[in-house]
Amino acid sequence: MVSIKDVARLAGTSFKTVSRVINDDPAVREETRGKVLKAIGELGYRPNSAARTMRSQRSGVIGFISDRVTTQPHAGDILRGAQQVADAHDKVLMVVNIDRDAGFCHRQRALDMLLERRVEGLLYACDYHREVELPREMGMVPSVLANGFAPEGEVPTFLPDEQRAAREITRLLLDQGHRRIAYLGLNPRLAAASLRLAGYRQVLEEAGIGVDEALIQPALVGVPDGDERSTVEGAIDALLASSPRPTAILCGQDSTAMQLYLALACRGLCVGRDLAVASFDDQRPISTFLTPGLTTMRLPHLEMGQQAMHCLLAGPQEPGIVRLPFVRVERQSHRVAGMPSHPPLSESAVTDGL
Amino acid sequence: MVSIKDVARLAGTSFKTVSRVINDDPAVREETRGKVLKAIGELGYRPNSAARTMRSQRSGVIGFISDRVTTQPHAGDILRGAQQVADAHDKVLMVVNIDRDAGFCHRQRALDMLLERRVEGLLYACDYHREVELPREMGMVPSVLANGFAPEGEVPTFLPDEQRAAREITRLLLDQGHRRIAYLGLNPRLAAASLRLAGYRQVLEEAGIGVDEALIQPALVGVPDGDERSTVEGAIDALLASSPRPTAILCGQDSTAMQLYLALACRGLCVGRDLAVASFDDQRPISTFLTPGLTTMRLPHLEMGQQAMHCLLAGPQEPGIVRLPFVRVERQSHRVAGMPSHPPLSESAVTDGL
DNA sequence: CTGAAAGCGCTTACAG
DNA sequence: CTGAAAGCGCTTACAG
Numbered sequence: 188m189v190s191i192k193d194v195a196r197l198a199g200t201s202f203k204t205v206s207r208v209i210n211d212d213p214a215v216r217e218e219t220r221g222k223v224l225k226a227i228g229e230l231g232y233r234p235n236s237a238a239r240t241m242r243s244q245r246s247g248v249i250g251f252i253s254d255r256v257t258t259q260p261h262a263g264d265i266l267r268g269a270q271q272v273a274d275a276h277d278k279v280l281m282v283v284n285i286d287r288d289a290g291f292c293h294r295q296r297a298l299d300m301l302l303e304r305r306v307e308g309l310l311y312a313c314d315y316h317r318e319v320e321l322p323r324e325m326g327m328v329p330s331v332l333a334n335g336f337a338p339e340g341e342v343p344t345f346l347p348d349e350q351r352a353a354r355e356i357t358r359l360l361l362d363q364g365h366r367r368i369a370y371l372g373l374n375p376r377l378a379a380a381s382l383r384l385a386g387y388r389q390v391l392e393e394a395g396i397g398v399d400e401a402l403i404q405p406a407l408v409g410v411p412d413g414d415e416r417s418t419v420e421g422a423i424d425a426l427l428a429s430s431p432r433p434t435a436i437l438c439g440q441d442s443t444a445m446q447l448y449l450a451l452a453c454r455g456l457c458v459g460r461d462l463a464v465a466s467f468d469d470q471r472p473i474s475t476f477l478t479p480g481l482t483t484m485r486l487p488h489l490e491m492g493q494q495a496m497h498c499l500l501a502g503p504q505e506p507g508i509v510r511l512p513f514v515r516v517e518r519q520s521h522r523v524a525g526m527p528s529h530p531p532l533s534e535s536a537v538t539d540g541l
Numbered sequence: 542m543v544s545i546k547d548v549a550r551l552a553g554t555s556f557k558t559v560s561r562v563i564n565d566d567p568a569v570r571e572e573t574r575g576k577v578l579k580a581i582g583e584l585g586y587r588p589n590s591a592a593r594t595m596r597s598q599r600s601g602v603i604g605f606i607s608d609r610v611t612t613q614p615h616a617g618d619i620l621r622g623a624q625q626v627a628d629a630h631d632k633v634l635m636v637v638n639i640d641r642d643a644g645f646c647h648r649q650r651a652l653d654m655l656l657e658r659r660v661e662g663l664l665y666a667c668d669y670h671r672e673v674e675l676p677r678e679m680g681m682v683p684s685v686l687a688n689g690f691a692p693e694g695e696v697p698t699f700l701p702d703e704q705r706a707a708r709e710i711t712r713l714l715l716d717q718g719h720r721r722i723a724y725l726g727l728n729p730r731l732a733a734a735s736l737r738l739a740g741y742r743q744v745l746e747e748a749g750i751g752v753d754e755a756l757i758q759p760a761l762v763g764v765p766d767g768d769e770r771s772t773v774e775g776a777i778d779a780l781l782a783s784s785p786r787p788t789a790i791l792c793g794q795d796s797t798a799m800q801l802y803l804a805l806a807c808r809g810l811c812v813g814r815d816l817a818v819a820s821f822d823d824q825r826p827i828s829t830f831l832t833p834g835l836t837t838m839r840l841p842h843l844e845m846g847q848q849a850m851h852c853l854l855a856g857p858q859e860p861g862i863v864r865l866p867f868v869r870v871e872r873q874s875h876r877v878a879g880m881p882s883h884p885p886l887s888e889s890a891v892t893d894g895l
Numbered sequence: 896c897t898g899a900a901a902g903c904g905c906t907t908a909c910a911g
Numbered sequence: 912c913t914g915a916a917a918g919c920g921c922t923t924a925c926a927g
Contacts, residue, residue, distance in 0.1 A: 201914050236657045237594035238904035241919045257617030282636040303590045442826040452806030472796040555898050592920035595903045
């Protein structure tokens with residue numbers, strides 16, 4: 188490989204001057220700089236980052252510990268967000284995947300590797316909102332946590348604001364004139380389950396409508412990493428049998444909404460004509476390809492990645508939880524012909540083509 | 542940070558002996574090794590990879606250029622596969638995301654970064670099967686391409702075997718006794734579109750059934766990165782109107798199958814009772830959550846990542862295209878009560894719980 | 896089995 | 912504005 192000395196020889200300067208040029212040191216005469224840049228171009232010189240790291244004692248590397256974020260659809264956006272911010276700060280990301288099935292050994296090796304690379308910080312990201320046990324090594328460098336929470340809670344933590352999202356989407360259905368709003372929920376094992384349900388209850392109580400327990404059904408779907416099949420059929424029949432029949436059904440996640448659309452169609456009912464539907468996550472292509480398009484609360488994956496990385500690069504931070512808002516994506520499913528309609532309550536709405 | 546010299550001082554050896562221990566050099570007495578390991582443990586010493594890289598001239602890093610693989614659901618499995626193999630070879634991956642919207646500048650910076658880190662190889666991975674223009678820099682280090690193809694075709698390339706998958710799934714429907722098999726295809730702009738269609742045609746021709754052009758409809762769905770809505774309604778009506786009515790419909794992708802299930806339900810038709818359906822991709826949770834479960838050909842994402850990385854680490858390779866088989870995932874949707882059933886043709890079948 | 900010397904390619908700290 | 916020296920933490924190549 189060509190080194191700084193080769194460049195110096197060709198440019199007719201000392202190698203120290205070359206170092207100044209590649210570090211944008213202003214204390215170099217324009218003419219000298221030109222000669223050096225020309226030599227760099229001719230030789231195809233690239234600085235050796237290992238040498239820089241060793242001498243400067245700064246690696247410029249942030250470790251991204253992916254607890255399967257590249258497996259769960261859309262959770263990869265956490266990585267994208269983190270990368271955008273790291274990029275803007277001239278840091279690079281070293282990504283390691285921690286697969287649960289790979290066992291502890293794999294995780295240990297990954298962490299050793301990151302620490303041997305002298306990462307300047309660690310971002311731990313989960314595939315879905317859940318509790319995680321952080322590796323001890325995370326105490327050795329500045330660390331943050333995205334889309335998960337640790338029992339000890341000792342690092343800055345960025346989570347989706349489940350309860351607020353549930354309040355917002357329930358509010359939206361109320362604003363559409365619905366008063367009988369059912370909730371076809373999540374598997375109770377999920378951290379999001381109780382939070383979303385709580386938000387739903389809260390808004391109905393506040394609105395003075397109150398909660399009809401007959402309108403709440405958990406969908407016994409698997410956790411995101413499972414392959415369990417859901418049978419929402421029973422839950423849907425129970426909801427439809429309640430009297431008066433609900434005019435809107437809020438689903439705990441988009442895949443449940445998909446099952447609901449299908450189950451309703453099999454019963455001769457049509458979303459957008461007979462019933463309104465809304466949901467959580469914005470899991471494409473489900474949410475975009477259903478007819479009518481699914482109105483849903485988009486998980487702030489990108490935002491969690493961005494904010495977590497910002498926090499990490501901003502220097503030492505207090506541990507604590509930051510909850511980030513979902514983005515409301517209004518398509519057509521929350522509208523039913525013949526219902527009185529009101530303007531939305533919040534400004535964070537996004538209206539999606541069609 | 543603690544260095545090799547600190548360890549040597551504590552262990553009472555020369556620092557060279559410490560180096561031998563951390564490199565598993567057998568030429569160290571057991572007693573000496575024990576003392577060194579003890580000192581390493583007490584001091585929490587970790588080798589500095591920058592120093593090792595500089596001296597040994599080998600970085601141990603492979604660059605993974607992700608052309609949005611973390612954005613497209615399941616394409617992240619390419620990364621997982623690559624990581625598994627890299628791991629087994631004691632290489633680490635440096636992942637960079639190339640977002641199309643981030644422009645050329647971003648891509649250039651990412652490549653510069655990788656080359657400055659002295660990557661020993663580059664793996665370029667695409668989010669979906671398509672043509673890509675490889676950056677020139679890829680000629681400077683050993684490189685491979687996964688899930689995409691370059692016009693010049695100058696690097697080893699790993700692609701899903703679309704045509705073979707189409708043959709296999711069409712065959713499966715034939716074996717179920719179907720003779721009127723419709724094809725609700727992909728957007729013709731997709732590379733997979735013509736290949737899957739060709740496989741379908743080929744099998745029908747070979748079986749002596751011939752192709753009824755009335756049974757072929759393109760679904761005008763968007764390409765995976767778009768947000769275009771599909772209207773398969775017209776296509777489905779056309780298929781159902783053909784005479785005799787098809788008994789099976791093969792979809793170009795799972796999201797189209799989802800739309801099909803729904804459209805059929807709206808018309809009073811039930812998959813598994815009135816019609817068989819099969820598809821491509823195995824895009825969870827669509828394929829697992831539909832009722833009945835969707836029989837589909839799973840894209841070999843994991844396998845592309847594994848094989849591409851294997852190829853990269855195996856040393857210099859001839860450029861050329863390797864097509865990897867999909868995995869047939871049999872759920873329930875290809876079965877219709879009352880059809881004569883035959884055993885599957887191929888061994889690569891996977892049967893998914895329920 | 897163990898060690899002293901040289902050097903990988905840079906940046907730091909100091910001089911001029 | 913430019914340069915000569917020292918050293919980051921290891922491994923390599925050689926000696927004993």
